[in-house]
Amino acid sequence: MRLKQIYFLLACFLLLFSCRDDEQMPSPIIQDFEPKQGVEGSTFVIIGKNFGNVPSRNIVSIGDIIAEVTDASSSRLTVKVPDSAETGLLSVTHNQQTTVSSDSFKVIYAPIIQSFLPEKGTAGTEVTIAGSNFCPQNIEVKFNGVLADVVQAAPSALKVTVPVGATTGSISITCNGLTAESQDHFTVISSPVIESFSPAIGPEGAEITILGNNFSSNAQANEVKFNGVLADVVEAEASSLKVTVPVGATTGSISITCNGLTAESQDHFTIINTPVIESFSPVIGPEGTEVTILGNNFSSNAQDNEVKFNGVLADVVEATASSLKVTVPVGATTGSIGITCNGLTAESQDYFTVISSPIIESFSPVMGPEGAEVTILGNNFSSNAQDNIVQFNNVAAEVITSSITLLTAIVPSGATTGFLTVTSNGLTTESESDFVVTTLPEVTTTSIYNITNVTAEAGGNITSDGGATILARGLCWSTTPTPTIDDYKTADGGGNGTYYRILTGLTPGTTYFLRAYATNNVGTAYGEELSFATMISTTGTVEDADGNIYSTVVIGTQNWMSENLKVTRYQNGDAIPVVTDQTTWYELTTGAMCYYDNDQTAYEDPYGALYNGYVVTNGEVCPDGWHVPTKEDWESLFESLGGKEVAGGKMKEAGYDHWNSGNTEADNTSGFTALGAGSRYTGDARFINMGIYTIFWSSSPSLYGNYDVPLYSSSSEASIGGSVKRGGYSIRCIQD
Numbered sequence: 001m002r003l004k005q006i007y008f009l010l011a012c013f014l015l016l017f018s019c020r021d022d023e024q025m026p027s028p029i030i031q032d033f034e035p036k037q038g039v040e041g042s043t044f045v046i047i048g049k050n051f052g053n054v055p056s057r058n059i060v061s062i063g064d065i066i067a068e069v070t071d072a073s074s075s076r077l078t079v080k081v082p083d084s085a086e087t088g089l090l091s092v093t094h095n096q097q098t099t100v101s102s103d104s105f106k107v108i109y110a111p112i113i114q115s116f117l118p119e120k121g122t123a124g125t126e127v128t129i130a131g132s133n134f135c136p137q138n139i140e141v142k143f144n145g146v147l148a149d150v151v152q153a154a155p156s157a158l159k160v161t162v163p164v165g166a167t168t169g170s171i172s173i174t175c176n177g178l179t180a181e182s183q184d185h186f187t188v189i190s191s192p193v194i195e196s197f198s199p200a201i202g203p204e205g206a207e208i209t210i211l212g213n214n215f216s217s218n219a220q221a222n223e224v225k226f227n228g229v230l231a232d233v234v235e236a237e238a239s240s241l242k243v244t245v246p247v248g249a250t251t252g253s254i255s256i257t258c259n260g261l262t263a264e265s266q267d268h269f270t271i272i273n274t275p276v277i278e279s280f281s282p283v284i285g286p287e288g289t290e291v292t293i294l295g296n297n298f299s300s301n302a303q304d305n306e307v308k309f310n311g312v313l314a315d316v317v318e319a320t321a322s323s324l325k326v327t328v329p330v331g332a333t334t335g336s337i338g339i340t341c342n343g344l345t346a347e348s349q350d351y352f353t354v355i356s357s358p359i360i361e362s363f364s365p366v367m368g369p370e371g372a373e374v375t376i377l378g379n380n381f382s383s384n385a386q387d388n389i390v391q392f393n394n395v396a397a398e399v400i401t402s403s404i405t406l407l408t409a410i411v412p413s414g415a416t417t418g419f420l421t422v423t424s425n426g427l428t429t430e431s432e433s434d435f436v437v438t439t440l441p442e443v444t445t446t447s448i449y450n451i452t453n454v455t456a457e458a459g460g461n462i463t464s465d466g467g468a469t470i471l472a473r474g475l476c477w478s479t480t481p482t483p484t485i486d487d488y489k490t491a492d493g494g495g496n497g498t499y500y501r502i503l504t505g506l507t508p509g510t511t512y513f514l515r516a517y518a519t520n521n522v523g524t525a526y527g528e529e530l531s532f533a534t535m536i537s538t539t540g541t542v543e544d545a546d547g548n549i550y551s552t553v554v555i556g557t558q559n560w561m562s563e564n565l566k567v568t569r570y571q572n573g574d575a576i577p578v579v580t581d582q583t584t585w586y587e588l589t590t591g592a593m594c595y596y597d598n599d600q601t602a603y604e605d606p607y608g609a610l611y612n613g614y615v616v617t618n619g620e621v622c623p624d625g626w627h628v629p630t631k632e633d634w635e636s637l638f639e640s641l642g643g644k645e646v647a648g649g650k651m652k653e654a655g656y657d658h659w660n661s662g663n664t665e666a667d668n669t670s671g672f673t674a675l676g677a678g679s680r681y682t683g684d685a686r687f688i689n690m691g692i693y694t695i696f697w698s699s700s701p702s703l704y705g706n707y708d709v710p711l712y713s714s715s716s717e718a719s720i721g722g723s724v725k726r727g728g729y730s731i732r733c734i735q736d
Helices: 002-024 582-587 600-607 613-618 631-640 644-651
Strands: 029-034 043-049 059-062 065-072 076-080 088-094 097-107 112-117 126-132 139-143 146-154 157-161 169-175 178-188 193-198 207-213 222-226 229-237 240-244 252-258 261-271 276-281 290-296 305-309 312-319 323-327 335-341 344-354 359-364 373-379 388-392 395-402 406-410 418-424 427-437 442-445 456-464 472-478 497-503 511-519 524-526 530-533 539-543 549-555 558-561 693-701 706-712 721-723
Touching: 029 088, 029 097, 043 088, 043 097, 059 097, 112 169, 112 178, 126 169, 139 157, 193 252, 193 261, 207 252, 222 240, 276 335, 276 344, 290 335, 305 323, 359 418, 359 427, 373 418, 388 406, 442 511, 442 524, 456 472, 456 511, 472 497, 558 631, 613 693, 613 706, 631 644, 631 693, 631 706, 644 706
Parallel strands: none
Antiparallel strands: 029 043, 043 076, 059 065, 059 088, 065 076, 088 097, 112 126, 126 157, 139 146, 139 169, 146 157, 169 178, 193 207, 207 240, 222 229, 222 252, 229 240, 252 261, 276 290, 290 323, 305 312, 305 335, 312 323, 335 344, 359 373, 373 406, 388 395, 388 418, 395 406, 418 427, 442 456, 456 497, 472 511, 511 524, 511 530, 539 549, 549 558, 693 706, 706 721
């Protein structure tokens, strides 16, 4: 009994509390929501009543998809749009009671561009864009930022027009505040624009630069025409083209087609074609003849055509594009006709022959002997040699070559000095000056005098130049009769009258044959032949301060020792130190002597001693009345022996006793008897070149020491050099 009472009380209690929940937890109410649409992941607020204050006690769905409640109060729920949600009614469940909105929440999606066609086009081109999530209302399409007109719109396709001012770039679509951009670019094709071209005039083949915009940088993608004739594009950039004026082009506008769009220049390009000469008539005539020239590309304005007859400007009387009437000008000569029009020149293949009196402008040479060739320059000669008659002072000559401006004739036999005449086409002209017929000059040989062992003096006298300038004159000689200019000779310039010359390089005790000569343009004439014999060389001796005796020889007007000096004292009795040590020698600043290889026994005879330059400077090493030769003394010796080119051979001892093999042209005809004594080297005081050369001191100072005279086994030449004073060289003395 008591247990039943307990169950009854419990049931009453549960019933009591059940009735309180039904009264305190009413059903939720949706009054409104904001915003009315949104994308996945966005949030919106539901406004109403009877919501749970804890987010998890409210269940919110958009259609069939449950959404996350991020914030809650009894009158507001903040909800996040779930992924994959679709537009639908909102429902809120709380305390197992559900309410549904009267309006749908709209789920919006970002537009998607899948493709567009065409992929390129000009402003105004209609483009179809395929994709999804397009909104037919309030959709915005832009081409690289430029707003376009939407012609037709559906959720998955749009038709739009490429706007004016659009440039190549991506397409963007904005729908419901969301924007999509194409991955690929739409290429906007702009019509080419021709701003200018240069030059504005030219012939076929000329290169023209066109400036503008919207050209293709691919030369082949630009089609350029000159008044409708296709041209080659040489170079291309977006703003410039280089093209070649095509064959067959005519004056007119330039057009450029690129990407199917064409632009045409406002200005015309003027074609200038080279004039063409087809024929002219008559083909021969004198000055003043009217000539009709037929052809093409002439100017119909007479003054715009420049016509020349063999370079002489003519008057144009009448002109059309295909014919000209002109007058043969004064001074015209036979030759081609040239026409220049618009800076372009044509020249006739055939000559117009001007019948004019021949003109002698000059002839060369202006003098010459019988048989000489004379070139006559002028005009209006016949190109056929036989049609020209040339006379030398009325004596007919042979014409061997001819052209309109040049004749070559041979001075005829019997011709005398006088005018030249040329007759051609029956007309004759005469030279303004005489042609001088020349003969050989006349010359006599004068007597020979002042004969020495190696020199002599003689002369000549030109009594007639033969009517021509004396080109050369002088004396020639040999050791055989009838000498000519192919033998030994002097060259005494030109001119008439008497001349004299010293003959040098003669051999002592030798008989020579001599003639004077004179040369003009006819040839060389000789005077009578004379003969003479040179003196035998005079020899003697001289003694030095040591009592050494030296042989001497007279060469020309000079008296020389014919042996090298070997004295050991100056004239005042002071000894000349003999220095053998290389270092000591090198450092000396006073006079010293030595023998080659420091071996007096082997080299003193016949080579003599070697002296440094300080001995020469002392001035007292030679015997009384003798001196170390100056630079001028040596030069005088060379001249008397025929010049420095051959003097060395005449000074050197012949053979190989004291010279190495190859002792070039050594004959010692002077008696000087130079030996290959070597030297003491200036660099380190070594002894060098015995048999290869000898070096003689000069007393004349040079830039760094004294002048010297080297003679070489390998050469016939004598020369003058210079050396520092520490060199060890030979000394030859010459009489004062």
